[in-house]
Amino acid sequence: MTELHRDDHTAARTTGPVRLLLADDEHLIRGALATLLSLEDDLVIVAEAASGPEALAMARAHAPDVAVLDLQMPGADGVKVATSLRAELPGCRVLIVTSHGRPGHLKxxxxxxxxxxxxxTVSAQRLAEIIRTVHAGNRYVDPELAADAIAAGDSPLTAREAEVLELAADGAPVAEIAERAALSQGTVRNYLSSAVSKLGAENRHAAVRLARQRGWV
Amino acid sequence: MTELHRDDHTAARTTGPVRLLLADDEHLIRGALATLLSLEDDLVIVAEAASGPEALAMARAHAPDVAVLDLQMPGADGVKVATSLRAELPGCRVLIVTSHGRPGHLKxxxxxxxxxxxxxTVSAQRLAEIIRTVHAGNRYVDPELAADAIAAGDSPLTAREAEVLELAADGAPVAEIAERAALSQGTVRNYLSSAVSKLGAENRHAAVRLARQRGWV
DNA sequence: CGGGCCCCCTGACATTTGTCATGCGGAGTG
DNA sequence: CACTCCGCATGACAAATGTCAGGGGGCCCG
Structure with a gap:
């Protein structure tokens, strides 16, 4: 035993390259990224995945130091994967990469x-730096996304309001929403109404759009 | 003058590497792709752009053999850029790359x-081959996207119906749509109604979703 | 315990919506 | 030319939706 007091949960490996898991459903991007990151001397890709479940399986198999996950993937999104990963591989840091940064997602x-x-929108060079930052145990959040998230604030919607709004998302009539939520139609209309006024929207559909934009649904 | 009978419009250059323009608003992907495609001996990236207008400007400045454009970019989407390019640089082939392949877009x-x-979702290797195919004067359409497009068929909507549906997209009330389209409210409702029934939707909002999915708006 | 939330429901009302019957005019056809 | 089809438009009517004013019950916290 050469080290005393090693903290298995948070200590970064101090020897050898950073071992990466790359997950993105777009083969073009994942492959390109893999090639590019491999050019960095201190980074090595040990596994790739094209879906949420696959990413989990790969992580279990290879126990990478850092998992670079796309936010939107088939099967399970990046955040869901991160949650599972946190439980199963506490030593594996997770870095989320996304095209459409919605405030709620960050939260x-x-x-x-x-x-x-x-x-x-960051460059690969910059991404490599951020991977090192994360691997060293620090956090990194894109400043612009952080600003958006702060500006958007927390969701003002109660759990029910959010649920009903969610069910209204695809344009279903009140009757259907009521049935699916096991509520009376009047109640559904009330929740929708309060959600709409909280969001300052014209009607439920505009409200759905707003809530989606801010990642509240 | 060293060449006779050069066909400026359609002839592929037969000497030297294929000169590429790369346009994508996501720096990470664009950069990675640039690096990867540069590894191919017969491909060279002569310009990069992060938006529609920028792509146009770069194309004018560098007159590439093939323009690889992302479908969704700020300013002007890939198809708009392609239209302008066709008029200004007839010799420049355009290849569109996209994350979300919607039938109407292909059309x-x-x-x-x-x-x-x-x-x-294609690999970079495959993309390089396709670039060569396109450069040689041939066409290439992803088989799966083509199948979707054929399955979806043509839009059954009339021009007015599509216009009104478009205006209804963000949940605006009929009164606003009527004003913006300079129509009576009754007329707007009729168009919406017929659009809804043509699409087999429950209501206008579901109709908007369907039309969007199929790229008809 | 009392107050403040949130949840769930009801009923009545105004507004917005979806649907229908109908009319006009141009394009294509026999 | 007469006829029909179709896009376009309108207003009337029925249905769905948004809004408001209530009321009962559960939960947490000062």
Whole structure:
């Protein structure tokens, strides 16, 4: 035993390259990224995945130091994967990469223990730096996304309001929403009404759009 | 003058590497792709752009052999850029790359003279081959996207119906739509009604979703 | 314990919506 | 030309939706 007081949960490995898991459903991007990151001397990709479940399986199999996950993937999104990963592999840092940065997503991600959150508009060079930052145990959140998230604030919707709004998302009539939520139609209309006024929207559909934009549904 | 009978419009350059323009608003992907495609001996990236207008400007400045455009970019989408490009640089082939392949987009793209249309799920290796195919004067359309487009068929909506549906997209009330389209409210309702029934939707909002899915708006 | 939330429901009302019957005019056809 | 089809428009009517004013019950916290 050469080290005393090693903290298995949070200590970064100090020897060898950073071992990466790359997950993105778009083969083109994942492959390109893999190639590019491999050019960095201190980074090595040990596994790739094209879906949420696959990412989990790969992580279990290879126990990477850092998992770079796309936010939107088939099967399970990046945040869900991060949640599972946190439980199963506490030593694996998670970095989320996304095209469409919606405020609510960032919040959910941080709650899931994600260590980094960046938009795909950064350069690969910059991403490599951020991977190192995350691997060193620090956090990194894109400043612009952080500002958006702060500006958007917390959801003003109660659980029910959010649920009903969610069911209204695809344009279903009140009767159907009521049935699916096991509520009376009047109640559904009340929830929708209060959600609409809280969001300052014209009607329920505009409200759905707003809530989606801010990641509240 | 060293060449006779050069056909400026359609002839592929037969000497030297294929000169590429790469346009994608996501720096990460664009950069990674640039690096990866540069590894191919016969491909060279002569310009990059992060928006529609920028892509146009770069194309004018560098006159690339093939323009690889993302479908969704700020300023002007890939198809719009392709349309302008066709007029200004007839010798420049256009290849569209997209994350979300919606049937209608493919149709619009082909009408704009685009030579290739592929999803981002292909590998970089495959993309390089497709670039060569396009450069040689042939067309390439992803088989799956083509099948979807054929299955979806043409839009059953009349021009007015589509216009009104478009205006209804963000949940605006009929009164606002009527004003913006300079129609009576009754007329707007009729158009919406017929659009809804043509699409087999429950109501206008579901109709908007369907039309969007199929790329008809 | 009392107050403040939130949840769930009801009923009545104004507004917005979806649907229908109908009319006008141009394009294509026999 | 007469006829029909179709896009376009309108207003009337029925149905769905949004809004408001209540009321009962559960939960947490000062």
């Amino acid at each position: 959910r991600a941080l709650e899931a223990g994600v260590r980094g959150f960046v938009p795909k | 619009r793209a082909l009408e704009a003279g685009v030579r290739g249309f592929v999803p981002k």
